[in-house]
Amino acid sequence: MTLLAPPAATTHAAQWTPVCAIDDLESERGRAALVGDTQIALFLLYSGRIHAVSNRDPYSGAHVIARGIVGSRDGAPTVASPMYKQVFDLRTGRCLDALGKEEKSLTTWPVAVRGGEVLVRWGSTL
């Protein structure tokens, strides 16, 4: 994904950046967050795992991924874009159902939780 090249932080070593409290997240519903100039989407799964992917829907160009429905497909945790319903694997960002369109994926970032705080490893992508 070229459009979402991480901002200034790339010049530094990758670092864990605090984004929000884990209590700000809602199970199986995304929340958008801003890291530098980049819009990301955070998802807290039913299993308790948290994933961070780019909030920009590559098919519409709108920043709406956080507002998609969370679910599963063949065991993979997924989000369906609310715009045209393409389905993405939250772990890898890969598009699992491009609905006949060219396959485009989401950028993903590693996530950690420390002391009730959600951290995203910035300056590096998975």
Place this chain on the structure above:
Amino acid sequence: MVVVGAGMVAHRLVESIVTREPGSWQITVLGDEDVAAYDRVGLTVCLTGTEPAEIALDPSVFAAEGVTLRTGVRATQIDRTARTVHCDDGSTHPYDRLVLATGSSATRPPVDGADHAACFVYRTLDDVLTLRSFVQRRTAELDRPMTGVVIGGGLLGLEAAGALQTLDVAATVVQSSDRLMSAQLDRPAGDALRRLIQERGMSVVTEARSTAVVTDRTGMICGVAFGDGTTLAADVVVFTVGVRPRDELARDADLAIDERGGVVIDAQCATSDPAILAIGEVASFEGQCIGLVAPGYAMAEVAATHLLGSAASFPGYDQSTKLKLAGVDVATFGDAFGTTAGALDVVYSDPIAGLYKKLVLSDDAQTLLGGMLVGDATAYGTLRPLVGRPLGGDPVAYLMPADTVAAAPSGDLPDDALVCSCNGITAGRIRLAVSEEGCTDVAGVKACTRAGATCGSCIPMVTKIVGAELAKTGHALRSGLCEHFEMTRPQLFDAIRVTGLDTFSAIVERFGTGRGCDICKPVIASILASLLHSHVLDGENAALQDTNDHVMANLQKDGSYSVVPRIPGGEITPDGLLAIGEVARDFGLYTKITGGQRIDMFGARLEQLPEIWGRLVDAGFESGHAYGKSMRTVKSCVGSTWCRYGVQDSVGMAVRLELRYRGLRSPHKLKLGVSGCARECAEARGKDVGVIATEAGWNLYVGGNGGFTPRHATLLAEDLDDEMLVTAIDRFVMYYIRTADRLQRTAAWLEDLDGGIDALRAVIFNDSLGICADLDAAMATHVDAYEDEWKATLDDPDKLRRFASFVNAPTLPDPALAYTIERGQPRPATADERDNGRVLIAGTTLEVRS
């Protein structure tokens, strides 16, 4: 290669060549109609306003590489020595191989005055469009409904009579022989068809030979005279007495012509000149030309195979056909007349129900030879592939009404049995698509093999074979919602109602697998809304909602939302208009009037929605539910309170209905309309529920919609009083909500409902299922439990947290939004405008005092 003719059969030939071996031939197609290939079988729909473009055949075929289509050009001469075709526009086209697919032309009988301007034939798109405009013009001139006579009671004649009837022309079909469709039907079948046609308001005259078209003093047609001295009144005459193969080119080129007309071909579709082939209705095989599309397609495939250097031969005509003529199902197949020696007939005839069905069996009553079906041709798909094979059951079972047919053996057809005669697909080919090519449903098999892709009559059979083949591999033909639920929506609705489960987690654990998806989660949210009447954002279930329901607004292409306050019945005070106007102005929203008499405000950002709704709720508005699969709007005309013609208070009724059903979640959106008189200004019959005032009360129509497949609503009940009307709508809507499939609108639901509108009437007015009390109670609970979901949201800080643009910057606008002003209002900027920087960034739109 040159193909003369650009109709259905020519289209199939070229399609077959370019899909099998693209670029193998340079093909020039010469069509003398001005339009490219269209579905001639579907011509009649163009009479009722369907655009001719909708019956066009896939245009990419004649646009394929190596293919040149010339329309409006008539071939005038074949020079077999030089191998060229000359055309009326002076052009000359050389060929290595020439294919004649010129079809037939409609004939006019030797009747005095048959060339009068009010006499028509029924063959081409041009014929149909000319007939339509003539009828419209003449009806206006006469200022009364017209009368029409169709000469010729064959297949086309009935088609034409039905077409005239849709144009409000009272039609009489005149047939010279003793019965309708005498080439396809025996006497009892013809009589059954005649009764059905007459029940549909058309007249039929048999054994009548027309001699002249009679004109009045003004020169306009006023009737048709017959050999026995009688006359029939007529303002328009359509001749459907037969077709003649268009073999003139071949005659002039000295190709062999059958004495009854038609270019003689062999089983390879070659004419007497091996460089020239003929296919379709112009071709005469074993002394016969046949005017059906399926044999024409079969010839096209044979010819294509030869042109690509392989061997194939035309097996002879399969004249099996299933048609809906003037609204009546007619099908014949195999040896329908029982000409085989010793053939036995098994006949089921029910003149009251309008059914005639006949099976022809071999002399030992074991093998099916053919049959005729009039009035109900459901069994056609099952029976036709069995021709020439043991019936494997009591023949009577096949002739009983539909349910028993479904139970007839079918999945075990031999591999070589032809299932789709339009496309020549056997049972074995369908099984291969499932076992070897990975198809897992009927749609996949259809796309992969073309089985059922033309007339569709074999789809029930294809479904059974696909189901049986999937079962062999341990799979079931999927009817469930998605990978998480094997159940359909109605099954799931009942399961949730009976168990009383009220969270997605509990439901998926009990009845499904995984963590759901964008298909099943909104369905369960909708079912829970119908059963629990809880707020969309309550508890865990908030996560099930599609973004529209989740933020109670409509997502737009750039990620912003639109806002639609409820305006019951479209009635709004000047103060209300001002309040909406002020909100839109203060937040810089684009405004537009909707089709359902509401005002839509576009460009609202996620974090602005609570502020916008705070203003709207203060001004007395509530959610319009334009975002939900829910009751949307009740459109109305102004009705008797103002209108000179209105006979009931349509606005009052619309407001009452809208306030009653507001907030109701359903399988798909629901729209209502109320008109104050029969002029129908509210276009109520285009709605799921349409109410039209009468002098005595209200007529209730159900199952209409606009959209992709528009449909008029069907009359359910007449002259209802206010209370009965409301009760009937309560029951209709609640019954639909409980039993419809996901995203199935009322029109499709009604079409699928066992017993159709009559059964629905019995459920609603005679309580035939004993569920009316339950439906009434469910609606009463809905009405009592209603609260404005936007007001409830504004009163709950927990719910308001969802409207933060960013979890770590809750009020910062999405920096990617950009707008341009057009006609005085903002709209999303295009990519070019963004690149050129000529945009308003969202953050600079007017800030609002909070």
